[in-house]
Amino acid sequence: MSSEGxxxxxxxxxxxxxxxxxxxxxxxxxxxxxxxxxVVSDLLVDLGGAGLDxxxxxxxxxxxxxxxxxxxxxxxxxxxxxxxxxxxxxRFAVPASQWLASGLDETAGxxxxxxxxxxxxxxxxxxxxxxAALGLRPEGESEAQAQDRLTALSSVERDRVVRATQAQLxxxxxxxxxxxxxxxxxxxxxxxxx
Amino acid sequence: MSAVPADRLExxxxxxxxxxxxxxxxxxxPRAPRWNYVVGDRVRAEDLPHVDALRAAxxxxxxxxxxxxxxxxxxxxxxxxxxxxxxxxxxxxGFELQRDWAHVPTMSREDLVxxxxxxxxxxxxxxxxxxxxxxxxxxxALVVPHHPRDVAQAHALMEFALARHGATLRTGPDAVAAINxxxxxxxxxxxxxxxxxxxxxGFAKVNLHPQEWRSLDDARGFFAELAxxxxxxxxxxxxxxxxxxxxxxxxALVSTALALSAAAAARLRGRFGCPVIDWYSTTxxxxxxxxxxxxxxxxxxxxxxxxxxxxxxxxxxxxxERGELTVTGGRNPFVPLLRYRTGDWGRLDPSPCPCGDPAPxxxxxEGRRPVFFRDASxxxxxxxxxxxxxxxxxxxxxxxxxxxxxxxxxxxxxxxxERAELGALDTELRGLLGPGTALTVRVDETLAERSRLGKxxxxxxxxxxxxxxxxx
Numbered sequence: 001m002s003s004e005g006x007x008x009x010x011x012x013x014x015x016x017x018x019x020x021x022x023x024x025x026x027x028x029x030x031x032x033x034x035x036x037x038x039v040v041s042d043l044l045v046d047l048g049g050a051g052l053d054x055x056x057x058x059x060x061x062x063x064x065x066x067x068x069x070x071x072x073x074x075x076x077x078x079x080x081x082x083x084x085x086x087x088x089x090x091r092f093a094v095p096a097s098q099w100l101a102s103g104l105d106e107t108a109g110x111x112x113x114x115x116x117x118x119x120x121x122x123x124x125x126x127x128x129x130x131x132a133a134l135g136l137r138p139e140g141e142s143e144a145q146a147q148d149r150l151t152a153l154s155s156v157e158r159d160r161v162v163r164a165t166q167a168q169l170x171x172x173x174x175x176x177x178x179x180x181x182x183x184x185x186x187x188x189x190x191x192x193x194x
Numbered sequence: 195m196s197a198v199p200a201d202r203l204e205x206x207x208x209x210x211x212x213x214x215x216x217x218x219x220x221x222x223x224p225r226a227p228r229w230n231y232v233v234g235d236r237v238r239a240e241d242l243p244h245v246d247a248l249r250a251a252x253x254x255x256x257x258x259x260x261x262x263x264x265x266x267x268x269x270x271x272x273x274x275x276x277x278x279x280x281x282x283x284x285x286x287x288g289f290e291l292q293r294d295w296a297h298v299p300t301m302s303r304e305d306l307v308x309x310x311x312x313x314x315x316x317x318x319x320x321x322x323x324x325x326x327x328x329x330x331x332x333x334x335a336l337v338v339p340h341h342p343r344d345v346a347q348a349h350a351l352m353e354f355a356l357a358r359h360g361a362t363l364r365t366g367p368d369a370v371a372a373i374n375x376x377x378x379x380x381x382x383x384x385x386x387x388x389x390x391x392x393x394x395x396g397f398a399k400v401n402l403h404p405q406e407w408r409s410l411d412d413a414r415g416f417f418a419e420l421a422x423x424x425x426x427x428x429x430x431x432x433x434x435x436x437x438x439x440x441x442x443x444x445x446a447l448v449s450t451a452l453a454l455s456a457a458a459a460a461r462l463r464g465r466f467g468c469p470v471i472d473w474y475s476t477t478x479x480x481x482x483x484x485x486x487x488x489x490x491x492x493x494x495x496x497x498x499x500x501x502x503x504x505x506x507x508x509x510x511x512x513x514x515e516r517g518e519l520t521v522t523g524g525r526n527p528f529v530p531l532l533r534y535r536t537g538d539w540g541r542l543d544p545s546p547c548p549c550g551d552p553a554p555x556x557x558x559x560e561g562r563r564p565v566f567f568r569d570a571s572x573x574x575x576x577x578x579x580x581x582x583x584x585x586x587x588x589x590x591x592x593x594x595x596x597x598x599x600x601x602x603x604x605x606x607x608x609x610x611x612e613r614a615e616l617g618a619l620d621t622e623l624r625g626l627l628g629p630g631t632a633l634t635v636r637v638d639e640t641l642a643e644r645s646r647l648g649k650x651x652x653x654x655x656x657x658x659x660x661x662x663x664x665x666x
Contacts (some may be wrong), residue, residue, distance in 0.1 A: 112288035
């Protein structure tokens, strides 16, 4: 966050106006319309870098529908990074590529991509995450302010995930213990067996 | 103070003295099979309103055809998303279920085998959890948690199906509601009980294996004297009952577990003089469908499930095309299902049925064809018995094939992190199949992918006689 970036509101406003095309279905296993890898490749060229080769394109393609939300989020993030401010700087292709390839997985597992367009708080979260990944802070903010705000936006969710994970671990232990114990006991009579 | 012994009340908490008399009449019957198990319905008073509620709902709210689940099921999914890990993973915050339903990733048996704690809701009271095991059609050995309440609710669904076929059960402690027939190796459980939801009517599960009875005459006498109103079981058991010349006139036969061919149904109808209801149910989902009284497929039965037919990628099969039957909903509090792939394949027909039930129909149901193997001397070996051997090992998925030359090929996937004890498994299977059967036992990791494509049948026989449901 050492460098000053663009105005926050300009980017959140851009997200709010994300065209429906960027939320269209990614190409997965022969279905869908958006070739996410092509979208990213074009973006990187616009940012002054090289397009994706076959290996670099792999994170942006796939088969299972489990990857759908991640690829849609990559598409939304690509729209965000398509802001002229980034293209004009001609130096963000590498960090942008890294962020798109590996920085969005956790978020995509929790929140539908649409939310980063429709929900003001989620828009700010994505913009701040994007700027941080590029080593930037919003214009007019100090590093400390930018870090605090980013932490506040993501920490609520992170805390919730941590609490849920702890509860899940305890739950897993109880379920497996109950299953083991009950497997040794008789069940209940059924009028018909499957 | 009740005359019902405490150990009986523990198993049948609502058993009355009259119910106890019924139970005694069954277990002390002079011609009874050799009982080897003690079990009850475990139903408590607080469960009964749930049974009544489903009884009312199944008649009043027939499942509708559609591309997305009804709003109440979508609300149920969003509610459970907070406590069910497997729902949370598939439905991220803000996901629009009605709009994007086809994109919800599916669940499979692997979720239940490997990640059951991600399926059981966090915070659910586990004190009444019971378990059933199964091997099913996609070949995953599986232990499924249930609640006595959802097991009891299945009775309400069966009552509806019986009524659709013109049969009404007489309940009460002086009635024997049903006998469940099996024809397996002599290891299966054999017991008698009563059902609180059928007002203490009697029930028995028996095995038509000569070792389980003192004589054939006893078996015939047992059935004749108890006059069960229903025979439940699979086509192999019914075929054995016919072969044993069991002489009963039930109100209906309810056939489950295996596909029942039209020819076999007609034979059974003629033999037992009653409607034959094909009952589609799995251990994971509970009852799903019953055969149309006019033989136009199987109508989806419960009002609280949404059934789809999906292609290999998990998208709805094209109209008129076969797909893997996939289930959302249900009433098992420990196993809420979100697009759960059953491993069974069929077509969904939403068109109106002349029988009058508006519920969509499953037609051309496949996946549970009756399978039996033969040992080197030609003796019948039920696939259930092979499954019992496999379940003693940490097998995740299996495919057992008997080739036309009699040799057997057993392909296995083991649970992650578990040792593949092929030698011990080989020894046990040889004990079952007999020394003269050529047997190959091997690890096959392609089962996962082939299963996803609907290409794994847990049991398959290529013997010339294998298509006949009657193993005699």
